[in-house]
Amino acid sequence: MTEQELxxxxxxxxxxxxxxxxxxxxxxxxxxxxxxxxRQMSQHAHSxxxxxxxxxxxxxxxxxxxxxxxxxxxxxxxxxHGLYLYSAAETLGTSREDMVEALHLGKAKYASIFNYPxxxxxxxGAIGWxxxxxxxxxxxxxxxxxxxxxxxxxxxxxxxxxxxxxQGYQIMLVLARGSTEQKAMxxxxxxxxxxxxxxxxxxxxxxxxHTAKSMQWKLKRESNDQLRQKFVDQAVPQxxxxxxxxxxxxxxxxxxxxxxxxGKIDWDEFWRVVSGDGALQPPTSGTPYQSPGGRRLGxxxxxxx
Ligand code: BYC
Numbered sequence: 001m002t003e004q005e006l007x008x009x010x011x012x013x014x015x016x017x018x019x020x021x022x023x024x025x026x027x028x029x030x031x032x033x034x035x036x037x038x039r040q041m042s043q044h045a046h047s048x049x050x051x052x053x054x055x056x057x058x059x060x061x062x063x064x065x066x067x068x069x070x071x072x073x074x075x076x077x078x079x080x081h082g083l084y085l086y087s088a089a090e091t092l093g094t095s096r097e098d099m100v101e102a103l104h105l106g107k108a109k110y111a112s113i114f115n116y117p118x119x120x121x122x123x124x125g126a127i128g129w130x131x132x133x134x135x136x137x138x139x140x141x142x143x144x145x146x147x148x149x150x151x152x153x154x155x156x157x158x159x160x161x162x163x164x165x166x167q168g169y170q171i172m173l174v175l176a177r178g179s180t181e182q183k184a185m186x187x188x189x190x191x192x193x194x195x196x197x198x199x200x201x202x203x204x205x206x207x208x209x210h211t212a213k214s215m216q217w218k219l220k221r222e223s224n225d226q227l228r229q230k231f232v233d234q235a236v237p238q239x240x241x242x243x244x245x246x247x248x249x250x251x252x253x254x255x256x257x258x259x260x261x262x263g264k265i266d267w268d269e270f271w272r273v274v275s276g277d278g279a280l281q282p283p284t285s286g287t288p289y290q291s292p293g294g295r296r297l298g299x300x301x302x303x304x305x
Pocket of ligand 1: 039040043044045047048049050051052078109110111112113127131132135136138199200201202203207208209210211214224274
């Protein structure tokens, strides 16, 4: 391709992005854009599939038949989301096998939150409420992403995610209004899942390798910090409503900003977990599990309440 031709195509691409038109698989696109969409979609697809695992472990231990059926349906949806996303990524000329191989070789990532264990039934509540809740905040924004197949996959996925978030919140609500032990179990799950949920949005904007370029391409419509703030503002009143306390002494409403201020995220823990440090030694009876960052993770005694 001549230099003029390349420039013309780049201008056409830029104009489409500026006019809020979607980039479709057969359209010309800059190599870096192709690489970045593919990286994000494959990571997203892997996260959906890997994310089935912590919840999958609780299908046989769900406390009632109805809870079991709901959890099963929810996990099945996650598998479906993975498939939509692998298909959307395949429109860029890769194959599902190649994406999975990249994951196995450690060349592709998945959301680090799924390296944390689901220790009690309340974790099913916390995952739905917080992990799906954080995912929705991000995915609602991604419905307007510039890559057509990704945007359409997100529209479909968001409809199902709102059910996931509500089923998780409802589990927490029931536990929080239950016995003293049940309330303690819900609080323990919130304590363990809150900070990893904030990490789901990725590093702060100033540290984020891809955000500036992805925002310019309208691949990402809001930055990691903007989305994280939206999530905090939404989750704090939800916790208050069910009488649970966020595990953050620095959390408070900032009248001037019109948002909640919150404490420092432990980025060392984030990077350790991203690089695979998620395996835990099971405790001996009554000994607390340790999170990858050293936070107390509850005890085996809680597991089947
Ligand atoms: N975990 O420049 P940055 C679900 C990496 S599943 C691991 O900000 P970007 C569910 C990042 O990849 C839905 N790695 O990146 C399923 C990059 O490394 P590389 C999950 C992370 O892409 C079952 C480096 O850090 N949702 O809902 O601009 C049950 C620098 O980051 C993470 C999605 O996947 C992380 N959390 O922004 C329940 C959303 N964060 O690739 C629920 C789609 C960052 O250069 N993805 N890294 O080696 C996105 O929106 C964006 O990729 C992110 C990161 C906001 C996550």
